[in-house]
C-alpha cells in the first residue's frame with residue numbers, strides 16, 4: 001500500500017512516464033484510483049449491462065494512446081472522456097436529454113404548509129462535524145448504501161462534482177447532458193444523502 | 204417571494220453560486236428570518252463535505268490488480 005500512496009505525491013507527468021516505462025506500482029495506482037469513477041461514468045451513460053466492458057475497452061485505448069497524451073486535460077478528465085466516448089459509441093445515437101419533469105421534490109410536500117413554509121423545525125444534527133460523522137461506523141454504512149442506491153446518473157454527477165472536483169462544464173461534456181440537467185441531478189443526489197443522514201439522526 | 208420550499212429546491216444552486224442575482228437575493232433575505240432554512244443549508248453543506256471525505260465508491264467486482272497487470276503487459280507490447 002505504501003508505494004501506491006507515495007505515487008500520489010508524484011506529479012502527473014512523472015506518473016505517465018512511469019506508466020510508459022511499465023512500472024507495476026504506477027499501473028496499480030491508476031487502476032485503483034480511476035477505475036470506479038470510469039465505471040460511474042459508463043453506468044450513467046449506458047447503464048449496468050455494458051458498463052464493465054466499456055471501461056475495460058477504455059483502459060485499453062487509454063494505455064495504447066498514453067504515449068500521445070499531451071497533458072492538456074488532467075489524466076482523470078482524459079480517462080473519463082475516453083470512457084464517455086466509448087459509452088456513447090456503444091449507445092449509438094439516442095436522445096440524451098433526460099426528462100426531469102417527473103415531480104421530484106427536494107423535500108416532501110407534507111413538510112410545508114400551503115404557502116410553502118416549513119411546518120416543523122429542521123432539527124439540528126447532534127453529530128455536526130464531518131470528522132465526527134466519519135468516526136461513526138453506522139453512519140458511514142448509511143452513506144455508502146445510499147450512494148450505491150442512487151440512480152447511476154446522479155451518482156456519476158455527485159462523484160465528479162463533489163468528490164473529484166470536476167468543473168460543471170467538464171461534467172456536462174463527459175455525460176453529454178445540459179448544465180441544468182447536471183445541476184438537478186447533483187441536487188437530487190445531495191438531497192438523497194441529506195435525507196439518509198437526517199433519518200439516521202432521528203432514529 | 205422565497206419560501207422554505209423554494210430554498211429546499213434551490214439549495215445546491217445557491218451553494219454552488221449558480222443562482223441568478225434576483226433569486227440569490229430572494230433566498231438570502233429568506234435566510235435572514237428563517238432559522239430552519241439556515242440549518243437546512245448548513246446540513247446540505249455538511250452532507251457535501253462528508254461525501255467528499257468519505258468518498259463512497261462504485262460497487263464492482265473487477266480484480267483491479269489483475270487489470271493493472273493486464274494493462275501493463277499490453278503497454279509493453281505497444282511500445
Ligand SMILES: [Zn+2]
Nearest residue numbers: 206207237240
Ligand atoms: Zn425557510
